[in-house]
Amino acid sequence: MHILSLRIIGLVVLLFITNSYGCDNYSVNEVTSGIYYHQGVHEDASEKNIGAIANVGFIIGERCVAVIDSGGSYLEGTYLRQAIKKHTDLPICYVINTHVHPDHLLGNAAFKDDTPEYIGHEKLPAALAAREDYFARVFEDTLGSAYAGTEFIAPTMTVRIGQPVTIDLGNRPLTLTAYTTSHTDHDLTILDNDTNTLWTGDLLFMERIPVMDGSINGWIETTQHLQSMDLNFVIPGHGIASKDKWQQGLANQLRYFNVLRDEIRVIIDDLGTIDQASKQVGIPEQNSWELFDLYHRRNVTASFVQLEWE
Numbered sequence: 342m343h344i345l346s347l348r349i350i351g352l353v354v355l356l357f358i359t360n361s362y363g364c365d366n367y368s369v370n371e372v373t374s375g376i377y378y379h380q381g382v383h384e385d386a387s388e389k390n391i392g393a394i395a396n397v398g399f400i401i402g403e404r405c406v407a408v409i410d411s412g413g414s415y416l417e418g419t420y421l422r423q424a425i426k427k428h429t430d431l432p433i434c435y436v437i438n439t440h441v442h443p444d445h446l447l448g449n450a451a452f453k454d455d456t457p458e459y460i461g462h463e464k465l466p467a468a469l470a471a472r473e474d475y476f477a478r479v480f481e482d483t484l485g486s487a488y489a490g491t492e493f494i495a496p497t498m499t500v501r502i503g504q505p506v507t508i509d510l511g512n513r514p515l516t517l518t519a520y521t522t523s524h525t526d527h528d529l530t531i532l533d534n535d536t537n538t539l540w541t542g543d544l545l546f547m548e549r550i551p552v553m554d555g556s557i558n559g560w561i562e563t564t565q566h567l568q569s570m571d572l573n574f575v576i577p578g579h580g581i582a583s584k585d586k587w588q589q590g591l592a593n594q595l596r597y598f599n600v601l602r603d604e605i606r607v608i609i610d611d612l613g614t615i616d617q618a619s620k621q622v623g624i625p626e627q628n629s630w631e632l633f634d635l636y637h638r639r640n641v642t643a644s645f646v647q648l649e650w651e
Contacts, residue, residue, distance in 0.1 A: 367393075367420040369428075372574050372582045373536045375401040375513070377428065378409075379421065381579060383549045383631040386413055386444060388485035393417045395444035395578055397544075399425050402510020405434035408457070409531055409540045409576075411448030414480075415490035418448020422455075433457050435508060437517065438496065439542025439578065440525045441468040442554070443476050447484075450492035461496035461510075461517045462527035469495050499631055500529060507534075520544070522556040523563040524578075538574040541567065547580020547590040550597075550630035550637060557602055557644040564595045597626055601641060605648050614644045 369377040378398030386392040390414025399421070406425055414417040425433065426613045433455040435474045438446045440462070446469075449459065478541070481488045500506045500519040507516050516532040524543045531540040545561055553560070568591050575587035583590075604622040608614075619638045627633045 357440060364420050366424065367417075367424060369398060369421075369424045370578060370582070372398075373538055376533060376538055376574075376576075377401075377424070378576050378582055379424070380581060381413070381444065383579070385632075385635065386480070386483055388483070388487055390417055391416045391420075391487040392444055392480070392484050393420075393440075393449060394581070394584065396576055397421055397448070398540075398576065399433075399444070400510060400513065400515065400531075401429050401431065402513030404509075404511025405432045407435040407437055407508070407510055407515060407531075408433060408452060409437050410439055410445040410542070411436055411452060413444035414447050414484045414487040415450055415492075416448075416484075416487040418451025419490075420453050421448060434510070435460055437461070437529070437531055438465060439529050439531070439540065440527055441465060441472060442525070442543065443480055445542065445578070446494075447476075447480065447488075447491055449494040450490055453492070453494070458498050459494055459496045459527075460498045460500065460528045461516065462529035463499040463501045465499065465529075466495045468525065468527050469493060520563055521559055523560040524551070524553075527554045528555075528563070536574065537572055538576065539567075539570065539572050540576045541578060543578035545575065545577035545580075545587065545590055546594060547577045547583075547586070548631050549579040550633050550635075551594055551640070552636050553640040553643045557598055557647055560597050561595065561602070562599065564591055567591055568595070593629065597623070597629070602648065603642050605641065605645050609645070609649050615642055618642070618645050 369379045379395040397410040397412050436452050436457045436459050438461045488511050500517045505518045514534045518530045520528040528646045574580040574584050600623050608618045619641045620643045
């Protein structure tokens with residue numbers, strides 16, 4: 342085929358990809374007064390979905406705006422920024438990353454011109470430095486044109502475990518809490534004190550199967566802690582934000598983790614193998630979660646390695 346024809350076809354494909362997830366199709370929903378989020382799709386990141394697979398959003402105060410996770414690509418970050426500008430002319434003073442996973446922070450550079458304070462867990466800088474080269478190789482290929490413009494921006498302000506930090510958007514205080522190892526070793530939550538709304542990051546997955554990158558025991562403890570909180574609204578890292586469904590979401594997540602832990606412990610006590618566990622553990626859970634086949638065995642093997650050294 343002629344080279345010019347190939348280029349034309351490539352442009353058509355690129356236009357199709359852009360239009361299938363273009364800025365005009367990028368919607369944000371108001372959870373409660375002044376709090377907006379875009380709900381990510383239950384898919385793996387791709388050029389077609391521009392990496393917009395996690396929940397991201399923003400909180401508007403009287404003085405300025407805080408972004409909560411910036412998106413799964415530079416392109417999504419630009420869409421999120423445009424969505425903010427449709428709702429307010431106030432400056433963006435904070436970009437808060439709940440953890441290192443690329444679907445939550447690859448959009449950071451889209452906000453550079455706003456000169457915000459970038460905030461994360463005290464262990465986020467090390468986690469980002471350790472994974473930056475890998476993320477760059479994988480996601481430049483995975484996201485294609487949506488990746489262009491990506492920069493890995495470390496936090497300029499960090500939150501220490503056991504020392505929550507309060508920031509103020511102008512008569513709108515937010516409490517940032519850093520957790521011990523759970524989903525990762527650097528999870529951060531954001532509580533809007535005015536509306537009692539909690540952004541959990543990936544400490545809570547709704548509908549989509551949780552992905553283990555930390556400690557199963559730690560995540561169980563953190564999930565139980567979140568269950569004990571008196572909250573009006575919860576915005577999970579994946580799945581629908583709600584006033585009344587989040588408790589069931591936490592219960593579902595806790596059930597899944599307990600099934601994994603209990604069944605793995607039985608196999609370990611019987612001197613079974615990790616391969617045996619990956620084929621047997623938690624199979625009845627497969628109808629309860631989106632993307633089960635992609636991530637369940639990984640969760641089992643990661644948990645097995647931790648639990649065999651209890």
